[in-house]
Amino acid sequence: MTVGLLVTMLALTACSAEGTPTEAAPQSSSTSPVAGSIAVAAAPETTAPVVAPTTATPTTTTTTISPYARPSWLGTRILEERADGFGVVEPTPTELIDRTFATPARLPPPASGGFEATIRPIPDDVLTRSSWNESCPIGLDDLVYLTLAHHGFDNELHTGEMIVNSRVAEDVVGVFEQLYLAGFPIEEMRVTRAEEIDAPPTGDGNVTGSFACRDAVNTGNWSQHALGLAIDINPFHNPYIKGDLVIPELASYYVARDLALPGMVETSVVVEAFAQIGWRWGGNWNSLKDWMHFSESGT
Secondary structure: OOOOOOOOOOOOOOOOOOOOOOOOOOOOOOOOOOOOOOOOOOOOOOOOOOOOOOOOOOOOOOOOOOOOOOOOOOOOOOOOEOOOOOEOOOOOOHHHOOOOOOOOOOOOOOOOOOOOEEEEOOOHHHHHHOOOOOOOOOOHHHEEEEEEEEEOOOOOEEEEEEEEEHHHHHHHHHHHHHHHHOOOEOOEEOOOOHHHOOOOOOOOOOEEEOOOOOEOOOOOOEOHHHHOOEEEOOOOOOOEEEOOEEEOOOOHHHHOOOOOOOOOHHHOOHHHHHHOOOOEEHHHOOOOEEOOEEEOOOO
């Protein structure tokens, strides 16, 4: 098992766009002379001052909401449950269409400004908040903890974390290095917590990750995630769909795979990067589509 790994690439150069101010055209005014007539014993004329009408200009305040701002309700609104335990599928809220939220800063960004990764045993504090327990189908000796640099939708560099099977750790690092070099955005990459496995559905999650001690959807059998041999990429941008079930339940907007929006795996190097290490994509399945899902076994 590889204990440590550090890969450093050149930092990306950020680009900024300058706005062009709009100038109002200057206004002009003219005064025409008034011709008068001369008469004997004419009375003097008086001219009343002309007062121009004044119009108050209303003051308007425009509040601009950043496209990277995460809604305060995210992850808090429990959906009505179906008979199968999943949430009732609802139309995608306006705030979640073309989703580009900022990445929560849980770990320091890469110090080099380029790609960095580490592989090491799972730290005790990470294990405590993970979903691993003694009933899981894999032992701790066969799992490792990764940290991986990645781009966010907020155009910033971030460091994410992941637990994977030790046998595939170096291959997984290689995949995420390719995603980093391609500028592929990931909203959030972190370890799945134990309480999330059976939590009531909110239908708006978007965590990229690998190990989760759970069954495969609607099967009763261990998922490849429970072995650390599967990875989900931006689940909200790349949902699971079978019949009338969509997971996450608010992500039906992204069922239209021709949208070609950032974070969708068809518009990136993701499928090819995983194919290079022999992993297969759930987007190629026939009986259902699991666009987020990549696994060594193809299941």
